Amino acid sequence: MAKVKLAEIAFARSGDKGDRSDLGVFAPAGPHIDEVYAVLEREVTAERVKAHFGDFVRGEVTRYPAPNVHGLKFVMEEALAGGGPRSLRADNLGKALGGAVLRLEIEVPDELLAKLGPRPAPLRDPYATAAWRVD
Amino acid sequence: MIQRPEGAVRIAGGQGFYGDAPGPIADLLTEEPDFVVLEALAELTLAILNKDRARDETLGYTRDLPLYLLQLLPTVLEGKVKVITNAGGINPRAAAQMVAKAAQRFGLSGFTVATVVGDDVLGRPELLPEDFPSAEALAFANAYLGARPVVDALEQGADLVITGRVADAALFLAPLVHEHGWAWDDWDKLASGMLVGHLLECSGQSTGGNNAGRWWEVPEPWRFGFPLADVQPDGTATIFKPEVAGGRVDYDTVRQQLFYEVHDPSAYLTPDVVVDMTTLTLDDRGDDRVVVTGVTGKPATDTYKLVGAVAEGYAAELSLAFAWPDAEAKARAAADIARKRIEVAGLALDDWQVELFGVNALHGPAVDLDEVAGQSEVVLRMAWRCAERDVCEQVARHIVPLGLSAPPPGFAPAGRGRPKSSSLLRIATALVDKRRVDEGVRVSVEKI
16 A cells, blocks of 8 residues: 555546535546546545545535446535635635645555556646647 | 437537637537527626616626627527527526617517526515525525426527526526427436536536646647537437537546536436436547436425525735745735734724635645745735725735835735725525426517
8 A cells, every 4th residue: 555645546626506615536537447436435535535624624524426437526515715705715616626635645555556657747838839839 | 510319409508607708609500509508607696797787777687698699690590509598697688688689780680589587586575585684685586497487488489598597407408308398207308408408507617628637638728619419319418529629528527527516416406307417327439429328317306496695795805925035934924914913903804814825825724834845936815804895995005014114025016906895795595485486487588
């Protein structure tokens, strides 16, 4: 087992409804998707997500697993400092919270990490050589 | 053009919010959709529109609607596409009048416009639940209607249907019910159609926009294709994008939208059906097409969701940028000094928020501060909430003098001009009896 950030093996999108933030955490498409999803189900629990966000999320965190789409759904109550229109946060809709959950430290089997290889990441200037770029 | 399966209805998501890009409509039309749906209302858009209507009673709809109609009307007039939108906002009839006037000015005629009203319950205070804010306090209060009145409008021959607060996904279900003749208790089919609506309602978010996966690999990201769906009579749906446009439709992009702003995926509550997403299968065909099958549904509830908002004071903010060395320490010091000066000035704040961009402004307690120490630059953002507008605006005057008369050296204002206050709203939600709301729902049809 190795301790790595969730970002090494998953991606996530967040959304909002009132003062609730919701996260979809997914195993990326690929040959090892089932194994990665199994790790997510084991490691990314509601309790750990709640602790991870500290006083950012004041209410309950509920988890809904959906193995049919290799995803975990989290609903976090009282997560946006009063809700979009009232919150003083710059990110009043919690658009960045999907990224924040990826900082969570999880245990992943070494063999799986070896099979997955390094986390795919963009170049520093991703469109530097794109044909459409305006110079 | 992508070939469509036998008997499929082709629908397109042409708008995801008030202020979205109307440009992608032209690309959508190359795929010859039967219906284009323009989804214009986020949770709070009605508050903005209510302010418009208070100032001018011919307003209260999303004012970018004409930009979309300019592109769509020629094809509507050829009888090749119908348009459904909730851009009517708080005043669908005013939107229809705007369309009628514009059509007259340009000499256009030969199409039918329908409006759906009755979602606005502010004028029917007897419908507000007891623990809900009073009608006087509310900036707006609207029930999320379902697909039925839109189906009524289509059955009366409408080419353009303008509604207020109809649930986003229900705008897409309506043409499917109308074309495929689905029964209002055929729960699996209604759920399939509602799910398609959910996948299409946020425009580019299902075609690779806001993609947390390999976003840098999405082709032609400057010319995003908006989503389309071919929906077969049995509810099987193929999600795709215009062949001529950029973007990406695959297992990763579609799943992200599937879960977006949904709570329990096994019971996604909508006005017309309770959708179960945990039974469905997404089949990635590998050519920017994903086929959705196996969606199941349960009977709809007896209630509509009601959303309202009440005023909750004012807010303003000011940002200052600090550079190496010790950028984070300087930013934290400046925030503490500013807070003290505001206190000494006797200005009452209801709330005070300090954020450090470059440190943890966006991720908060999820960030390990040791991991991000020693940044090159940090932007300090201070935001505050006050009951009174003028107090809110005075606060900044006690922060700006820090530039010469406080220890942390060398900061630059991040942003220009003096901070202006904006009014805040608190959202209230409740459930209301469907039957009673429906008594006030009206569909009117006008030939132009």
